[in-house]
Amino acid sequence: MRYLILSDIHGNIDALEAVMADAEGKYDKILCCGDLVGYGAEPNAVVDWCRANVSVVIRGNHDKVASGVEKMEDYNPAAVLSTMWTRKALTPENVEYLRVLPKGPVEVDGFSLAHGSPFDEDEYLVTVYDAANAWESMPTPVTFFGHTHLQGGFFIRRASVREIDKVPPGNHEATVVIDDDSRFLINPGSVGQPRDRDPRSAYAIYSTDDRMVTYYRVHYDIVKAQNKILNAQLPEPLALRLAVGC
Numbered sequence: 112m113r114y115l116i117l118s119d120i121h122g123n124i125d126a127l128e129a130v131m132a133d134a135e136g137k138y139d140k141i142l143c144c145g146d147l148v149g150y151g152a153e154p155n156a157v158v159d160w161c162r163a164n165v166s167v168v169i170r171g172n173h174d175k176v177a178s179g180v181e182k183m184e185d186y187n188p189a190a191v192l193s194t195m196w197t198r199k200a201l202t203p204e205n206v207e208y209l210r211v212l213p214k215g216p217v218e219v220d221g222f223s224l225a226h227g228s229p230f231d232e233d234e235y236l237v238t239v240y241d242a243a244n245a246w247e248s249m250p251t252p253v254t255f256f257g258h259t260h261l262q263g264g265f266f267i268r269r270a271s272v273r274e275i276d277k278v279p280p281g282n283h284e285a286t287v288v289i290d291d292d293s294r295f296l297i298n299p300g301s302v303g304q305p306r307d308r309d310p311r312s313a314y315a316i317y318s319t320d321d322r323m324v325t326y327y328r329v330h331y332d333i334v335k336a337q338n339k340i341l342n343a344q345l346p347e348p349l350a351l352r353l354a355v356g357c
């Protein structure tokens with residue numbers, strides 16, 4: 112089975128459409144590690160699409176605050192404004208869909224999906240030290256996660272934790288072999304708001320038959336997504352950051 116793994120789409124339908132065009136023919140099922148909404152100007156388009164196409168979605172922190180599951184805490188001013196805007200924009204059906212999304216980790220076909228860390232859905236896994244703290248809570252040898260918007264992740268082999276590199280700038284894809292001697296925390300990267308200084312949209316494909324994860328980066332119409340954010344009178348920094356990938 113080939114799984115298309117998406118994460119952190121954040122209301123960016125233009126990025127999502129570019130990913131789906133690039134991924135065409137490469138997957139059998141679609142999974143999502145959360146944060147469908149927040150920041151971007153088209154939350155309903157993204158949620159409608161996920162409801163129709165994604166087999167398993169777990170909730171992200173933005174899905175929780177937009178649907179009233181959780182209050183905003185430690186959110187920066189732009190995130191607060193975008194959450195308030197998103198709450199108003201979402202249809203009642205889409206609010207309800209987000210409200211009942213399951214908390215990660217959720218197991219699928221022998222591997223898992225988490226939003227943040229396997230032990231805390233809101234925890235950021237950024238460094239090897241963060242990853243080292245997460246190993247014991249991994250429900251399966253391979254866990255996909257999001258939340259940081261940083262493509263790559265970590266593997267542990269013989270008690271040593273190492274980073275997995277993202278796709279280098281200028282390249283379209285990079286592969287990682289899933290071996291039995293290691294455990295993997297894999298971040299497909301963010302579809303709608305990358306923060307690893309590469310503004311291209313990010314995703315991954317996991318082939319359980321080939322035991323291989325392939326990371327991808329694709330160009331999308333960033334100016335179009337920026338204009339939608341500005342026309343919606345969302346905070347300008349949310350548009351500007353898309354161009355630099357941070």
Ligand SMILES: [Fe+2]
Nearest residue numbers: 119146171258
């Ligand atoms: Fe996110």
